Structure formats: structure tokens, C-alpha cells
Amino acid sequence: xxxxxxxxxxxxxxxxxxxxxxxxxxxxxxxxxxxxxxxxxxxxxxxxxxxxxxxxxxxxxxxxxxxxxxxxxxxxxxxxxxxxxxxxxxxxxxxxxxxxxxxxxxxxxxxxxxxxxxxxxxxxxxxxxxxxxxxxxxxxxxxxxxxxxxxxxxxxxxxxxxxxxxxxxxxxxxxxxxxxxxxxxxxxxxxxxxxxxxxxxxxxxxxxxxxxxxxxxxxxxxxxxxxxxxxxxxxxxxxxxxxxxxxxxxxxxxxxxxxxxxxxxxxxxxxxxxxxxxxxxxxxxxxxxxxxxxxxxxxxxxxxxxxxxxx
Numbered sequence: 001x002x003x004x005x006x007x008x009x010x011x012x013x014x015x016x017x018x019x020x021x022x023x024x025x026x027x028x029x030x031x032x033x034x035x036x037x038x039x040x041x042x043x044x045x046x047x048x049x050x051x052x053x054x055x056x057x058x059x060x061x062x063x064x065x066x067x068x069x070x071x072x073x074x075x076x077x078x079x080x081x082x083x084x085x086x087x088x089x090x091x092x093x094x095x096x097x098x099x100x101x102x103x104x105x106x107x108x109x110x111x112x113x114x115x116x117x118x119x120x121x122x123x124x125x126x127x128x129x130x131x132x133x134x135x136x137x138x139x140x141x142x143x144x145x146x147x148x149x150x151x152x153x154x155x156x157x158x159x160x161x162x163x164x165x166x167x168x169x170x171x172x173x174x175x176x177x178x179x180x181x182x183x184x185x186x187x188x189x190x191x192x193x194x195x196x197x198x199x200x201x202x203x204x205x206x207x208x209x210x211x212x213x214x215x216x217x218x219x220x221x222x223x224x225x226x227x228x229x230x231x232x233x234x235x236x237x238x239x240x241x242x243x244x245x246x247x248x249x250x251x252x253x254x255x256x257x258x259x260x261x262x263x264x265x266x267x268x269x270x271x272x273x274x275x276x277x278x279x280x281x282x283x284x285x286x287x288x289x290x291x292x293x294x295x296x297x298x299x300x301x302x303x304x305x306x307x308x309x310x311x
Contacts (some may be wrong), residue, residue: 007167007186010096012089014082014176015273016266026083032281033076039284040065042298050297056135057124060117061287063144064110068280071106074099075276079176088172096178101159103177107254107275108205109151114247115209116143118216121243126223157201161194175269177276181257182268202258210251217244245286250279 017025043065047053078099081089091099124131162180165187175182180198184191227233253274287294 007169007171008093009090009171010093010178010183010186011087011172012078012082012091012176012178013172013174014079014085014088015269017083019086022084026080029076029080029083029277032277033072033080036072036076036277036281036284037069039281040069043284043287043294044069046294046297046301049301053293053297056120056140057117059140060113060120060144063147064113064117064283067106067110067113068283070102071110072277072280074102074106075177079277082176091178093167096173096183097159097163099178100162100180100183101155103155103179103276104158105151105155107151108154109147110250111205111209111254112147112150113144114243114250115212115216116147117243118213118247119143122216122220125220154201154205158198161198165189165191165194175272179272199259206251206254206259213247246279246282249282250275 015025044062047058047062047065078089078091120135123134127134158180162183165184166189167186168188170186173182173186181195184195184198224233224237253271256271257268
């Protein structure tokens with residue numbers, strides 16, 4: 001990646017807030033971060049240990065937990081540093097590149113994974129008799145690998161387009177992490193073309209994934225309505241409701257940030273908290289509190305730990 005940048009260090013200004021809230025915000029975000037990492041680690045551990053959860057649905061859920069664990073790790077620790085630093089937190093040029101790449105890599109991979117998970121639910125509900133053969137172990141591995149590779153390529157495009165520009169003047173980023181929109185505002189040249197390419201790039205991925213997810217769930221609803229018993233319909237809807245909840249919490253703020261004309265920096269930073277901090281926390285909360293199999297597996301794991309400690 002070559003450019004004529006004279007800037008070697010950026011300053012992340014963080015979330016807009018009054019100094020009196022420093023300690024409170026630091027405590028809140030630290031607790032959320034710890035809960036997110038521990039919660040997603042627990043889901044990973046339970047899925048690995050419990051053989052009853054070795055199914056396509058939980059295989060993709062383990063991928064989601066792994067992504068969310070690192071997704072918040074990419075942004076939250078730096079956010080915590082900006083909260084307690086009134087002048088902002090410095091980040092080197094190369095660290096900023098790495099953060100932007102990692103953020104978009106994990107974010108776009110999660111976007112693709114939500115699409116795959118909706119397709120998995122469609123097959124499970126609409127084609128229950130052929131589900132096992134259609135979602136074999138090889139197919140699941142192929143789909144998961146494709147999401148990771150697609151996310152990597154998408155992020156490489158975003159990162160290259162952003163940092164190939166020269167940065168020779170102001171170095172204060174109006175955000176709590178390195179993201180393309182606030183960084184482009186610091187470039188020394190006209191960025192309208194790059195902004196349009198990034199807009200189209202993100203727009204195609206986000207709208208394409210969202211369209212496929214909606215298509216899957218329209219098909220799911222049609223299949224569910226054909227189920228004769230109300231209990232059966234309720235179980236089917238309950239299986240998918242958790243996925244829909246997390247998908248909406250992820251897509252709506254992303255669309256607000258990246259796919260709307262104009263930009264209000266303070267508002268963007270506050271909205272970004274929803275998909276960088278809250279969504280990774282929602283994954284373990286939604287999938288454990290609303291999923292009987294996961295709760296049963298957690299209790300079983302807890303019993304094993306207690307039994308080992310009593311020996």
C-alpha cells in the first residue's frame with residue numbers, strides 16, 4: 001500500500017460526552033466488554049463440548065461467537081482509552097490500517113454469516129427430510145470458509161481504497177476507532193470518487209445479504225404457515241426469532257452509518273456503539289436465554305465443573 005502520507009499518528013477523539021461521565025462510561029463499557037467476551041467464549045466451549053450441539057445451526061453459531069468475541073476486541077479497548085483521555089487516544093498509522101481492516105473483515109464476515117444462517121434455517125424448516133444431506137459437514141465447512149474469504153476480500157478493498165490516499169494535515173479522527181468515513185475526511189485530496197466506490201461496495205454487500213435473508217424468511221414463513229398445529233408453528237417461529245433480532249440490531253445501525261447521504265459525526269459515533277458494542281453482547285444473551293438446548297448444555301457443563309471441583 002503506497003501513499004505520500006505525512007501523518008504517522010492519528011488521534012482518536014472518542015465518544016462525545018462530558019468529563020464528569022468518564023468513570024461511569026469506562027465502567028459500563030468495560031463490564032459490557034467482559035460480559036461479551038466471557039459470554040461468547042462460553043457458547044464456543046459449550047458447542048465444542050456438548051455432542052448434542054454438533055449440528056449445522058450450532059456450527060454457524062460458534063463461528064458467530066468467535067467473530068463477535070474479536071469484533072468487540074478490535075474496537076472497545078481503544079474506546080476505553082479514549083474515554084479516560086480528554087485529549088484523545090493516539091494510534092499509529094499502521095495500527096489504524098490494521099484496525100480498519102480487522103473491523104471491516106469481521107463485520108462483513110458476520111454479514112455473510114447471517115445470510116448463511118438464514119439459509120440454514122430455511123432448509124431446516126422447509127426441507128426437514130432432506131436437511132441432513134443438504135447441510136452435510138462438508139457443505140457447512142465450505143459455506144463458513146466462503147464467508148471468511150469473502151469478508152477478507154471485501155475488507156481489503158475498503159482498506160486499500162482508504163489508505164492509498166495522502167494524509168498530510170489534520171490527524172484527529174472524529175471517532176473512537178479507525179473507520180473509513182471519518183478517516184476520508186482527513187485526506188489531502190478530493191475523496192468523492194473513493195467515497196462513492198466504498199458506498200457502492202458496502203451497499204451491494206449489505207443490500208445483497210439483507211435481500212437474501214428476507215427472501216429466506218419469507219420462504220420460512222410460508223412453510224411455517226403450512227404446519228397444522230399451533231405448537232409446531234410456535235416452535236418454528238421461536239427458532240428463527242433470535243436470529244431475526246440479532247440481524248436487525250446489526251443491519252439497521254450499519255445502514256444508518258454507511259448508506260445514507262451526509263454525515264453527522266457525533267450521531268455516527270453514538271449509533272456505531274450499537275453494532276460495535278451491543279450486537280456482540282446480544283449474541284450470547286439472545287442465543288442462551290431463548291434457547292433451551294444451549295441452556296441445558298450450560299447447566300450440564302456447570303454440573304461437570306462442580307463435580308470436578310468436589311473431587
